[in-house]
Amino acid sequence: MTPLDYEFLRKLLKERSGLDLSADKQYLVESRLVPLARKAGLPGISELVVKIKAGFAEALTAEVVEAMTTNETFFFRDKLPFDHLRDTMLPALLQARSARRSLRIWCAASSTGQEPYSIAMCLKGLGAAIAGWKIDIVATDLSQGVLEKSRAGIFSQFEVQRGLPIQLLVKHFTQIGDMWQLNADIRSMVQHRQLNLLQDFGHLGTFDVVFCRNVLIYFDQDTKAGIFERLSRVVESDGFLVLGAAESVVGISDAFKPYPERRGLYRPNGTRNAKPSFVGMIPQKVSALAAR
Structure with a gap:
């Protein structure tokens, strides 16, 4: 996978799923997308990127996003x-x-x-x-x-x-x-x-x-x-x-x-949009309750 391929995938994943990959996560992308590329009959990630860029592989693009999202979970997790x-x-x-x-x-x-x-x-x-x-x-x-x-x-x-x-x-x-x-x-x-x-x-x-x-x-x-x-x-x-x-x-x-x-x-935080009220013409300050 070339640096340009990785940057393309980073941008794609950010736009499609919100996933914000740092610059040092190439290994993670390779570990998850190489098997997907081979399943699609492609030699590697570069060919996968070419196919996605061509604009006729929406189903494959969705598979890329799914492969990169984490689905770790278990019953009563964290209690x-x-x-x-x-x-x-x-x-x-x-x-x-x-x-x-x-x-x-x-x-x-x-x-x-x-x-x-x-x-x-x-x-x-x-x-x-x-x-x-x-x-x-x-x-x-x-x-x-x-x-x-x-x-x-x-x-x-x-x-x-x-x-x-x-x-x-x-x-x-x-x-x-x-x-x-x-x-x-x-x-x-x-x-x-x-x-x-x-x-x-x-x-x-x-x-x-x-x-x-x-x-x-x-x-x-x-x-x-x-x-x-x-x-x-x-x-x-x-x-x-x-x-x-x-x-x-x-x-x-x-x-x-x-x-x-x-x-x-x-x-x-119901008070964040509160407006000042007036009692006896004396303004009472009402400030938004900041998250602490």
Whole structure:
């Protein structure tokens, strides 16, 4: 792969997926795209680039983007966000939504489904507390391939051993040969849609909780800021945003503010656009609450 080929691929990946590769990641591109080139009947990456540049290989371009995006995930990954869901978010939301009796949760960059299904199992565990409630869990990802795997809800022995408590495996899965399939009641709680976070996602509607974990770390600061701004328009004013352990809004956007003493948990910053009010003709200063 020539330096020009690498620069072309860097630009392509940035435009299509937001992935911001540094100048020293040629080895990563080669390790993932050489097998793809050979699968397409091409000698190497340079020929792959030529074909993409010709403009008649949209399907191949999509495969390149999918090959370069990371789909690492496992059930109840990092544990802490699910503790926050059980101990902080759900108690607050069940009380706040008691009149409408509905919850909407979005998993952005949901990969092969372990995150949205972990959330579904958490909600299922509430039992009578959510009986009669309308629960929507929307799972989106750039890759159609991982969404298809997620829809099927079939996981290997290795995958179910990563983070999934044995009691939940026995309760919610059925063994099929060497594989395990989630039972239909859990699978039916999750809707799957293909989505690129760089594009508009307002059509998804609004959500009480958005999990957007371990994806923004691959974007540059401007891209992150733009996504935070658009996320602020789809998270309910009293809703929650959950980020990965290595991610933060601090220093990037004032669209959200950290939830006190809950690492990785954020709430919409409703005061950032507040206007001065007047009481007895004496102006009261109202300043935006900066993310701390």
